[in-house]
Amino acid sequence: MTTLTIFFCGTGSTKFDNQNPTYWNGELVSTLASHHGGREFAEWIVIDGPGTSNLQADELFTKSGDYGLSGTLFGKGWEENVKHAINIIKGKCDWEREKLTEAEYNRLKAAGIPIEDVIVEGSWLWRKYNYGDRSVTQQKLQEQIIKTFRKDGVIPTNVNLVGWSRGGISCHMLANAMFKDSALKNIPVNIFAIDPVPGIGNFQEEKVKLNANVKEYVGFYARDERSKGFSCVIPQTATGTRTHIYPMPGRHGTLVGNAAADGVSGPKALAEPGLIVRHFAEVCLKRWGVPLNKTTNLTPTDLQNHHNAMASAAAKYKAMEKCSYTFFTELDQGERYVSLGSNGVKFSAVKGTIYAPATGLTTGLQDVGAYQHMG
Numbered sequence: 001m002t003t004l005t006i007f008f009c010g011t012g013s014t015k016f017d018n019q020n021p022t023y024w025n026g027e028l029v030s031t032l033a034s035h036h037g038g039r040e041f042a043e044w045i046v047i048d049g050p051g052t053s054n055l056q057a058d059e060l061f062t063k064s065g066d067y068g069l070s071g072t073l074f075g076k077g078w079e080e081n082v083k084h085a086i087n088i089i090k091g092k093c094d095w096e097r098e099k100l101t102e103a104e105y106n107r108l109k110a111a112g113i114p115i116e117d118v119i120v121e122g123s124w125l126w127r128k129y130n131y132g133d134r135s136v137t138q139q140k141l142q143e144q145i146i147k148t149f150r151k152d153g154v155i156p157t158n159v160n161l162v163g164w165s166r167g168g169i170s171c172h173m174l175a176n177a178m179f180k181d182s183a184l185k186n187i188p189v190n191i192f193a194i195d196p197v198p199g200i201g202n203f204q205e206e207k208v209k210l211n212a213n214v215k216e217y218v219g220f221y222a223r224d225e226r227s228k229g230f231s232c233v234i235p236q237t238a239t240g241t242r243t244h245i246y247p248m249p250g251r252h253g254t255l256v257g258n259a260a261a262d263g264v265s266g267p268k269a270l271a272e273p274g275l276i277v278r279h280f281a282e283v284c285l286k287r288w289g290v291p292l293n294k295t296t297n298l299t300p301t302d303l304q305n306h307h308n309a310m311a312s313a314a315a316k317y318k319a320m321e322k323c324s325y326t327f328f329t330e331l332d333q334g335e336r337y338v339s340l341g342s343n344g345v346k347f348s349a350v351k352g353t354i355y356a357p358a359t360g361l362t363t364g365l366q367d368v369g370a371y372q373h374m375g
Helices: 015-019 028-034 069-074 078-090 102-110 138-149 166-179 272-287 300-312 314-320 368-374
Strands: 003-008 044-047 119-121 128-130 158-164 189-194 214-222 242-248 337-340 343-346
Touching: 003 028, 003 078, 003 166, 015 028, 028 044, 028 158, 028 272, 044 078, 078 166, 158 166, 158 272, 166 189, 189 272, 214 272, 242 272, 242 368, 272 300, 272 368, 300 314, 300 368
Parallel strands: 003 044, 003 158, 158 189, 189 214, 214 242
Antiparallel strands: 119 128, 337 343
């Protein structure tokens, strides 16, 4: 039996953001991945977000392009990320990087490995360089890790998905892709999503609706985000899916560890939302069978103190609502505009008995007991 956990980074975010100084204690998704105690590829993977210039392109199990700005603006590349994740689940790539890159060639040469010299092709004006072939590709090495270390077969018995921003939407997309795949349809899926935001024009059904293969959905949503084009998605879940959603003071980046007063840059000022979200991500992952090397282990007293601190800083969080990542802000009767499934509504409209707690995004800052529903 193998539990596989897939971490989807947000737009412009990578697996290396656990060391990014923009986040005072590491960006949440990449940091959680770095704390996983299992074997990479067999038990966990982390996937860079759209708009990261495809730094992982050589390692993907499917071919991807370099989408650059279109990745940042429109999410280009996340379909390939989902396909890569599907292939990782199945333990089989559909593409390999067979040619050596210049950096790899130079590294092997420097190490004294006997490889052929660079082949120069074309005229001096249109010169091209062929650095040779890999004897073993990255993909084949990773396939072998999967075959060796997954227990009782390559297909995992459970899949956990963690994602922020477009990474959260990627969790929705992957869960739906699994549901449509006869080999993966019956694998139980758990999702922990942090402010899933698809961007303008990206509210198709596979991004806003989930099927019965998702057994539990936990979502945290940034109450004070007002950037135009940053409507978050509260997905329509299937009957029987345990669905927990929580509001959190702060902006989109605040929830994953950016503690700046404006949610963008500056000294650590408002760290409590990120600490709370991290704690409950760890709580859920451990409950879902994930070994973690480092955890925050907040006590009930710690949680209460953090909530008291957020309440005391109410004016600072309110000031965040004037900030925008896209230069423009938007409001719905003074609240954040969100997508409930495919319907646009105001933030406080998202509540009801389909959620636990039923107060949904209206849950008050003093209601620390609302977290017990995740237990």
